[in-house]
Amino acid sequence: MTCPPVLEVANLSKTFTLHLLGAREIVALNDVSFALAEGEFLALTGRTGAGKSTLIKTLLHYNRPTGGSVRYRRADGTVLTLADLPVIDLIALLEGEIGYVSQHLSVVPRVGALDLMIEAALHDDRARAEAEALALFERLCLPEALAPVYPVTFSGGEKQRFNLGLTLMRHPRLLILDEPTAALDPATREVVIDLLADLKVAGTSTIAVLHDRVAVDRLADREIEINDGRIMAETPICRKEETVL
Amino acid sequence: MANPVIRVENLSLRHGARPCAGNCPAMEATTQSAVCPVCGAVWALRDVSFEVWPGEIFGIVGESGAGKTSLIDMLDFRAEPTSGAIYYNGWREGKQPLHDASAEERRALRNSDLGIVYQNPRRALMMGMSAGGNVIERMLAAGERHIGRMRSRAHGHLDHMELGDRMDVETMTLSAGMRQRVQIARALANRPQVLLLDEPTTGLDLSVQARTLDLIRKVQRELGLTVILVTHDWGVLRLLARRAIVLKAGRVVESGMVTQLMEDPQAPYTQLLVSSAL
């Protein structure tokens, strides 16, 4: 591909220093480098505790890297080095163009699901945001009866899909997902996979931590296997075109 | 990008009867204590710097005694900085230290630009007056003299806080959560630029706390307020704020995104605080 990558991770390292345990050091990431092409779907795989979530949080700078750099290329071609951004700009970036969906839903209590989604929209047009939110509800197979309900009371699978919907309200260019299909039954999983496939067709670049083989095979262009905070293997995934369509 | 609303530069506050000359040089040797080993003066704050941007909720975290209230006291003009300065972009375009303001200018700033919500509502509210009266007092202080207009505005603010029907009820008879919301309505009476929240939900039971936080968040979004939130509660911080500093013994030990502070606390003190959260 001649197009420059949307995200470039170079020699990323993270060492945690646990001061409460006599300054014990834990190396969580060790010299991780990869690049994500525009519109590419990258799957991160590996055993539990291998460092996949740490990698995601570190490349988003939720964990401050101890070494290496992360560079993000905006739609207009400017390249931002995340570590050099003022915190206020980094926050704007992470709540706008880059969408992160964590494993756990964390929202303001006592606000209805639909209202939360409307608030998440980046524009002020309430009617439009409501229409978009309802469309996402339908797309994610969330029953419409749940719209006014507080998400704290949702089931695990509902929470997970709602969390994804919340991020999609902002139409991110780069989507970073932490196990988006973990708590879902096979049928609902298909719904999420279909949605992600559609986003990919629409040009969204994605990095996803996936355990689920089916999802990897259906979605990923490339698979990176992480173990012990390092890249163990990098495999392009070849599949017949009709599988995608 | 716009200018910060509030810029705090190397702010220090010292309490002590006979402090050493030259701002206690012995303090440089330690970061663990707020007490000067030579003269015994207490540095409630030492070299604190941060910026607050328009429309953001900025958190200040720390245990009791970390210097949070001293910081609020200085923003509220109840204490004078020993050294350093606060700049506010609504006064002299943020080019002159805020504490250069005269007594009259300070009163005007406190009336129109700054709204404060204290941990203890008794500090701000007159318990013998009605809830509406407590809100209206701020408007009276700003020179408004029309009861009809003031009442409709006060009703709007109390309604925001879901207390529209308690306007003429004596404040004494309201519950703790309601009093706290009356206090917020009072702080908002003159449409301030900056809202200062000092432990706004500490001591309230969980459901009342959730409701109060939600109302604060709603009103902040609607009015585009800049908020400084002082708290020791990580849950409150995570829900409301995006950026925060951590204070210990009067110093900033760590600053950054709230997510960073919680996911990856780096200073030993922050790690202790985060791991102590419920």
Add this chain to the structure above:
Amino acid sequence: MTERFTTGAWDAPWPFAYLDEFMKASVRLAVLRAVCIPGYQVPYVSEEVPIARGYGSGGLQVTLSLIGPDDRYKIIDEGDDETVNAVNLRRMVGLVTGAVATTDPERADLIQTRHKVPEVPLREDQIVILQVAFPDALRFFERSEAVARQMHAERDYSKLWLRLYESVIAHGEIMIGGRYPVMIEGRYVLDPTHVPRWDLPKLDHSPALFIFCAGREKRIYAIPPDTTVEPLGFEDHPFRVEDQTGRSCRLCGSTESFLAPALGPDGEMTWTCSDSAWCRKCRGETLEDMTWQTL
């Protein structure tokens, strides 16, 4: 050495007007200061006089400090010359000065009063001395004297307006009966004691000098002649005097003076002039002078 004062009847064991010259000078100095800063409460040394604190000791000190042997004085209590307190104070001032007392406010040079301003228009050669129990209008809200002074200095009077607001909310209009706050020349808010709202317009641009003195609280404040006195009020609920429509004095039939409620001969509610001199004049009676011998 202060000269002994002789009334003619006996050699009195006190100086003229009872107080020694130093004490009188210090009270006069405080009065001068109070006149210079209209509405500002001037602290002064309040010495003992032979009446108890709370019975008009402050008013008596000012009267005794200002009175001369040829002055005519009048002392009233809630407008009445004949209440126990007024009679006793009048007797005492007569005994220690030999000055002539009068019940006619138009002939009086000095009028000491509690809770009432005489109804007749006052002149520029007259001084009205009001007895004060609580000198500070902010005392309702602020217990600390230091903080209250700071509030006066910063013109921080919003809580006084709040008191009026709460009254409007409770009664539909401002129903404060006494201690109604008034703004002096747009600067200090002054507590005009328990005079009825009826009397407040008479303070505005009055040619006479008003001196307020609280003996127990040791404060003197004043409204100099021709000073703007503005009772606080709201744009949509302005200051109003007591509504007396349909009432008239049972004794003289007057409707132009402040009427106080009283029980009539048959136990029914009636109204009489609060200012007894006004009432008697309306009825054609002569208002008499009294020397110390006839008191």
